[in-house]
């Protein structure tokens with residue numbers, strides 16, 4: 001669609017020339033995320049500075065029936081912020097203030113455009129950090145909207161578990177506040193968590209109060225390598241069952257380890273591995289935990305167990321793990337990729353990982369298996385030549401089979417990347433009649449369907 005002239009004129013009343021753009025180059029920057037999903041140009045992009053501007057924008061768009069897609073940092077990998085029906089992209093990068101640090105309550109109130117890594121640098125001065133850690137430098141608004149998670153989820157939960165209150169602008173421009181700064185809340189319907197994970201389809205987040213954690217005094221990382229993915233996956237259950245409370249527990253298959261080794265600072269055996277991190281206020285307790293972890297790994301046939309004690313060694317290991325996606329893209333240069341994301345109860349994790357590894361082998365799929373093992377989440381990174389239709393088709397069939405496997409094992413089609421475009425086709429199978437309730441909620445909150453249309457609901 002192209003935007004009505006009257007609508008543009010009204011937007012220009014809200015936004016000065018440097019905060020509204022119809023330029024093709026700017027629209028192209030907001031046409032795709034980090035996935036291989038097809039790009040779609042929005043018709044215009046605006047950069048609000050305040051809730052009042054967002055509210056006026058939505059009221060106008062709702063009246064004119066113009067699609068509105070919120071935009072954080074564009075790092076999604078399921079097509080979540082792609083404006084598939086054109087219209088307006090609302091880019092939150094200039095609403096990026098940290099409003100209040102409630103350090104004595106372990107909380108922070110922020111605008112949605114703040115990038116979580118930048119926020120954590122500021123919070124470190126108070127000895128605090130926001131634990132959900134998706135690796136990419138995502139915005140808080142995007143993390144809330146996708147319910148992002150990451151390597152710290154095993155200990156601290158996903159973004160959903162670390163938010164107390166929101167300010168949300170509804171499709172018709174009304175501004176509401178949900179939740180409160182009280183850690184305990186039992187008052188009415190839980191609207192905060194309705195908006196978390198709704199991918200900008202139910203409302204637009206303009207402020208959030210988040211829970212913080214103290215930065216631990218002593219941290220240690222360890223890497224164990226195993227003969228098979230199944231051995232590594234089974235160790236996960238025992239580590240958690242022993243009450244060791246890892247702050248990270250990641251699984252990488254042999255291909256991922258081969259790719260990781262292209263980092264000049266890294267040299268591990270190219271075997272399935274667990275990357276682990278433990279934290280404590282007491283150094284002796286930390287050493288004891290690591291000794292027990294080593295024992296458990298050896299019981300599960302670990303061939304090597306490397307302790308990375310101290311912040312520097314830990315930083316080296318996690319830096320490499322965090323950049324593994326980019327390292328893969330470089331390693332398989334010029335190829336297209338498909339990122340899979342599914343999650344199961346932890347008791348089914350060994351089954352999911354072993355069956356997925358077998359499926360990759362049987363189908364001749366090129367790629368890796370890696371995941372946030374501690375919370376039952378696994379990713380597949382599949383690569384194929386862009387001009388090879390047969391290989392592309394095979395990658396899609398594999399991804400469908402992988403998700404079907406997770407659903408069979410009482411899991412979900414997405415542990416953390418969200419539904420976006422790619423996972424809509426699994427929603428009916430996963431949610432059954434509950435999908436109708438989701439549709440009713442969407443109809444109630446956004447009757448004209450202007451908010452991020454074409455996402456989440458099939």
Ligand SMILES: Cc1cc2nc3c(=O)[nH]c(=O)nc-3n(C[C@H](O)[C@H](O)[C@H](O)COP(=O)(O)OP(=O)(O)OC[C@H]3O[C@@H](n4cnc5c(N)ncnc54)[C@H](O)[C@@H]3O)c2cc1C
Pocket residue numbers: 033034069070071072073074075076077080081092112133134135136137138139140141142143144145146147148149150151199200201203204205206325326416417452
């Ligand atoms: C290298 C790499 C590694 C990654 N690793 C992980 C990982 O480990 N775990 C993980 O969970 N994700 C991971 N991701 C995916 C991505 O970083 C997350 O999904 C992140 O939450 C996206 O945030 P963003 O700011 O980039 O949001 P965007 O991509 O800009 O938008 C995401 C969604 O949020 C909506 N949105 C944005 N702002 C608002 C707002 N203010 N109000 C309402 N809706 C809004 C958008 O419309 C869209 O639907 C990774 C991505 C990359 C590129």
